[in-house]
Amino acid sequence: xxxxxxxxxxxxxxxxxxxxxxxxxxxxxxxxxxxxxxxxxxxxxxxxxxxxxxxxxxxxxxxxxxxxxxxxxxxxxxxxxxxxxxxxxxxxxxxxxxxxxxxxxxxxxxxxxxxxxxxxxxxxxxxxxxxxxxxxxxxxxxxxxxx
Numbered sequence: 001x002x003x004x005x006x007x008x009x010x011x012x013x014x015x016x017x018x019x020x021x022x023x024x025x026x027x028x029x030x031x032x033x034x035x036x037x038x039x040x041x042x043x044x045x046x047x048x049x050x051x052x053x054x055x056x057x058x059x060x061x062x063x064x065x066x067x068x069x070x071x072x073x074x075x076x077x078x079x080x081x082x083x084x085x086x087x088x089x090x091x092x093x094x095x096x097x098x099x100x101x102x103x104x105x106x107x108x109x110x111x112x113x114x115x116x117x118x119x120x121x122x123x124x125x126x127x128x129x130x131x132x133x134x135x136x137x138x139x140x141x142x143x144x145x146x147x
Contacts, residue, residue: 006057009039013066021073024113032113034075037091037138039107042067045085046106048098058107075111079141082123090125091138099130108141121146 016034023030040063044050053059071077089104098104112120122144130139 001057001060003057010062010066013038013040013063014069017066017069017073020070020075024074029115030113031116031119032075033078033116033143034070034111035109035141037108038067040064040067041105041107043085046089048087048089048103048105058105070111074114076114076117078110078112078117078120078143079123079125083125088125089127089139090141092130094137108138110141110143112143116145119145119147 020032020034023032039058041047041053041058042064044059047053047059050059057063085106087102089102089106090108091106092099092104096103106125108125110123120143124142126140126142129135130137
């Protein structure tokens with residue numbers, strides 16, 4: 001993909017991963033949550049139709065590898081164990097009636113350091129917040145932490 005935004009995205013993810021690895025090396029017990037709209041669907045279960053996304057952003061091998069590098073560095077997707085897929089998404093495009101058709105993507109994540117992940121007691125994607133007039137095209141991702 002030739003778009004400069006694509007190259008910037010991959011570079012930014014690599015820099016964030018390097019920083020996050022450094023934080024864990026400095027303090028293995030650090031409570032770190034990397035949170036937000038990553039604009040990456042790391043597996044085919046994270047999109048409504050993998051064939052539809054072939055050759056497009058969000059599902060390319062370099063993007064997926066950049067995301068996987070975080071989990072290889074010790075960070076865990078703390079939401080997925082509580083929201084198994086397929087068919088569980090955080091984003092639905094406003095066009096083509098994607099939300100009512102359940103044609104979404106899971107691109108919003110909370111990746112936790114080992115110490116943070118150990119505190120997660122529950123997690124959910126609040127799909128109901130995506131309903132209604134004037135709602136965001138993303139659903140909130142929520143994590144409950146214990147002591």
